[in-house]
Amino acid sequence: MQRRREAEEQDAVVRLQDALFRGRELIESTLAMSMREAAGSADPVPVTHSKLADAVAQVLDKGGRDIAIALADAGEFTDAVLGHLDRGPAGLPVRVLCTAAAADARADRLSRFQQRPRTEIRVTDRELRAALVVDGTAVVVSGAAEESGTAQNGTAENGAAESGGAAVVISDVGTVQALELLFACVWAGRPRLNDHLHFGPRLRSELGRDLLRQLCSGSTDEAAARDLAVSLRTYRRYVADIMRDLDAGSRFQVGVRAIEFGLVSA
Template sequence: MEAVLDLLESDSTGGWAAGEHAAHLEHALLQARSLIESTVSMHRQRLVVPSPVARNSTAQLGGVMEQLIARGRHSVAIALTGPGEFTESVLRLLGKNPARATVRVLCTADAAEASAPRLRRLPEPRLDVRVSDSELRGILVVDGVTALVPANGPGSGGQFAVVNDAAAVRALELFFAGAWAGGRTLADHLRLSPRLRTELVRSILERLRAGHTDEAAAREINVSLRTYRRYVAEIMRELDASSRFQAGVRAVEFGLLSA
C-alpha cells in the first residue's frame, strides 16, 4: 500500500514517465491484492479449526460413545453417578462390544447398587469396577486425550460435550485418578452392610485409628460409653476383624477410611 501512495505522490509531481508509472502501479496493486487474499485465507483457516469442545444432543450419545470406546488403545476411564442415559449407554456398550483398552469404571454407591447385576455380568476381561464415596460427575476419558462429559444445569437440554483440549482432559483424568485411588472394589462394596457406610461409623473408625480412648471418643461423638463400645463391637463383627487395629486396616481396604 505504501508503494501505491508513492506512485500517486510521484505522479502528482510529474517525476515518472507514463509507462513506468503504469507498470509500477500494476505491480503495487498486484502486491496489495496478494496481501488481501493471504489475509482472507488465514482468517478462513482459523474459522474451520475444530473447536476443543463440541456439543452434541443426547440422541447422538450412544453413537459418539461407541466410537470413543472403540478408539481407545490404552485406557478408558468411566465415572457413573446413577441411572440415566449416560450410565445406560455405558453398560449397553461394554456388554455388547468389549473395548480393546483397559477399562476402569468408577461408581457412586447409588450407581453401584442400582447397576450391580449388570456390572458383574460385563464380559470385558480387562475391566475393573470400583465404588467411591467421593463426589463424582459422569465422565468418559479415552487414552488421556479425549473426554465425553454430560452437560449439567438448567438449559443444558440433555446435551453432552466431547472435549479435546489437552489441559481440560488432563484435569478430568487427574480428578478420576484421585477418586479411583480411594475407591473400593465392587465386591467389597456389596459385601459391606449399609450400616458401615454412615457418618457415625466413619467417625468411630477415625477415632479408633487415632488411638483415642473409648471415654474420649464417646464424649466427642456425644454418645454414652456403653453405646460407643456396642458400636465398636458391631463394626468389628461386620468387618470380620479380631482386633481394633485390624478393623482400621480393613476399613481402609474397603474405602471406609482414606489411607
Template sequence: MEQTLLKARALIESTVSLHRRRPAQGSAAPHTDVAVLGETLEGLVRGARHSVCVAMTGNEAFHHAAGKALAAVESGLVVRLLCAPQVVDGTLAVLTRVPGARFEARVSEAELRDIFVVDGAAALVQAAAGNAKGHATQVNDPAAVRALELLFAGAWSRGRKLDDYLALSPKLRSELTRRILERLRDGYTDDAASRDLNVSLRTYRRHVAEIMRELGAGSRFQAGVRAVELGLLSE
C-alpha cells in the first residue's frame, strides 16, 4: 500500500507539473485561482452522479470554496470528507448535516493535499501546498484521477471517524500531545525530547504521564499502540 501511495503521489506531482507547463487553451485553462476556484468546484459538484471525495488541509481559500460547493450537493450523493485536525471545527460539523446527501467524515494526521474528486472521473488538486494565491489544477486525465483516488483511499482508510475523534479528550487532540507522541514513537530519550520541544525535563515527563493516563495505558509502549488505534499517531 505504501509503495502504491508513493507512486500515486509521484504521478499527481508530474501531472500537475505537466499541466502548469501547458499554455491555457480557451476556457479550459488548467489553472484556477481564488477568484474562480469556487465556480470550478461548484461545477464539479453539479456534474456529480455518485460520489464526491474531498481532502482538506486548512487552506482558507480551498476550505471556503469546498464548503460552499458541498452545501449544494444533490440528494443521493455520497460525500467523503477527509480533513486535517485543524479543519475539525463548526464549519465541518455543519457540512455533515446538509440534507439529502450521505456525508461521511474522517480526521487524518497524515500529510494531505487539498483535493476534490468527483465520480472517479474528474478532480481538482491544490497546485502547491501553502500557495497564497490558491492556484489549483483541474485534472481530467483518467490515470491522474485514479492516482488521486488511490491517494485519498489510502489516507481515508487510516483516518479516524469524526465522531470518535471529537469524543477524545481535548488534551489528546492538542498539537503538543501529537509532538510528544511522535518523539516517543521515534525513540527520543526524555532529555532529548524535552530539549527538542523546548520544555523542562520535569514538564515533559508530566505531560507524558498525563497522556498515558488519558489513553488508559500502563506503559509507554501501550500508549503508543493506543495512540495508533485512535488515529493520533501513524504506525
C-alpha cells in the first residue's frame, strides 16, 4: 500500500513537472522568436574588455524605474556590475538573477548588496546569458557566455557571440523588451538568495541535484541507485536526508518543493 501511494505521488510530480516544462518552453520559444525578429534591425555596439566597466557604468547611470541583472558566473562582467552598483547611490530598484555558481562564488558580496533598499536577489539552476537591462531602454549583454547557455535561452545570440569582445550594448527597443520579458519568465518562482544559501551544501551539490532529479523523474529506488552508482540502502538514506533538509513529509512534497525553489528545472 505504501509503495502504491509513493508511486502515485511520484507520478503526480512527473505530471506537474511536464506541465510546467511545456508551459515555460512555449513562453520562451515565443519570446526568443520575437527577439530574433527585433534583432534584425538592431545595431549592437561591441565593447572591449578594457571598456566593459565604462559601458556598464554608462547604462547603469541611466537609473530609471527598474534594473534587471543576470549574472552567469564570477567573472569580469559580474565584478563590473557589482562594483559600479557598490559605488552608486542606494535606493535604485534592482533585481538580480544569478546562477548557483555565481551565488556561491560571490555569496558574501551579494548578501551585503541585497541589504540595500529595493534590491532583490534570486538564484536559478539554469544556465544564463549574463546581461544588464535598464529601464527597458538599453542592455549590456556579456560576450563571454558559453554557447550552450546562449542556445538555451536565446538571449542576444547574434551580436555578443560575433563581437568576440567582453560584451555588446543594444538599444533596439524590441530586443530590449524581449530580454526584459525573458528575464521575468526565468525570474518568476526562483528562490531568494537567502533561501538558496540556507539549503546547505548537500542540496546545492551535484549529487544533491542528481538525487532530486531522480525523485522528480519517478524512477524506482532500485533504478535510481543504479544510475547514481550507490547501494539501495545508501540511496534511501540520502533521500531521507533530503526530505529533512526540505522539511518534506513525503517524496511528492520533495518534488514540488525542489521545483518551487528552483533546485531542479521544471
